[in-house]
Amino acid sequence: MKKNYLDSLELTIGLGVALTLILYFAVKALS
Amino acid sequence: MEQVAGFLRWFHIMSGVMWIGLLYYFNFVQVQAIAAANKDQAGSAAPITKYVAPRALFWFRWAALATWLFGVGLLGPNVLSAFTFQNGFAAIGVGAWLGTIMFLNVWGIIWQHQKKVLNLGPYAANPASDEVKANSRVIAAFASRVNVLLSIPMFFFMIAGSSAHMGLFF
Numbered sequence: 001m002k003k004n005y006l007d008s009l010e011l012t013i014g015l016g017v018a019l020t021l022i023l024y025f026a027v028k029a030l031s
Numbered sequence: 032m033e034q035v036a037g038f039l040r041w042f043h044i045m046s047g048v049m050w051i052g053l054l055y056y057f058n059f060v061q062v063q064a065i066a067a068a069n070k071d072q073a074g075s076a077a078p079i080t081k082y083v084a085p086r087a088l089f090w091f092r093w094a095a096l097a098t099w100l101f102g103v104g105l106l107g108p109n110v111l112s113a114f115t116f117q118n119g120f121a122a123i124g125v126g127a128w129l130g131t132i133m134f135l136n137v138w139g140i141i142w143q144h145q146k147k148v149l150n151l152g153p154y155a156a157n158p159a160s161d162e163v164k165a166n167s168r169v170i171a172a173f174a175s176r177v178n179v180l181l182s183i184p185m186f187f188f189m190i191a192g193s194s195a196h197m198g199l200f201f
Contacts, residue, residue: 004167006176009058016183023125023184024191024200030120031201 036105043101049094050137051182053087060178061087062172080149088145095137102130121190129185133178141178142160144171 006012068076093185106113106127113124144167146152147159159167191200 002166002173004169004173004176006173006180009176009179012058012176012180016180019180020184020187022042022187027121027125027188028201031116031118 036107039101043098045106046094046097046101049090050098051186053091054175054178054182055093056087057175058090084145084149085151086153088142088149092137092142095134097136099130099187102127120192122188125194126185126188129181129188133181135187136174136178141171142176144168144174 006015061084065076067077068079103110106123109120110127111117112120112125116124146154147167148164148171150158158164192197
């Protein structure tokens with residue numbers, strides 16, 4: 001049986017915010 | 032031409048609200064409702080999976096397609112510049128890529144597995160085995176969560192990359 005590693009909504013939202021910050025600073029640095 | 036872009040933005044946002052609204056409904060409401068119903072009494076979630084989920088999935092996947100098409104239309108001649116992160120288009124390019132990945136996830140992964148879980152399309156007459164359904168349920172749930180995750184930076188870059196907010200974030 002497979003496992004859903006994003007079962008937690010809190011983890012999902014936390015990772016989403018973290019990804020936003022990473023991409024924001026990456027785009028800011030590169031553009 | 033600007034008026035056409037204005038109308039496209041209107042349709043893009045309306046269909047986007049329907050798409051992501053239903054995505055959030057699935058992830059913040061329906062999954063928990065089904066778990067709670069099944070905990071009360073096995074099988075009591077059947078009305079949700081039989082009557083609600085297929086209808087929600089119908090509007091979800093077609094709204095995803097509409098959102099993507101209106102978004103491409105809105106980019107117009109700048110579509111290539113956006114997808115290749117050319118000068119001035121990096122932010123909306125990231126938004127467009129995130130939206131595209133999410134759109135492909137809807138049609139290529141989520142919908143393909145939900146058809147098996149809910150006995151829809153070709154599986155209505157020929158249902159998948161319980162084991163296949165159990166695996167598809169987890170894959171669809173994970174893929175759906177990935178789209179919730181991606182929707183957070185997607186919204187930021189759609190707003191930050193919009194011509195209305197030029198210079199505000201980048």
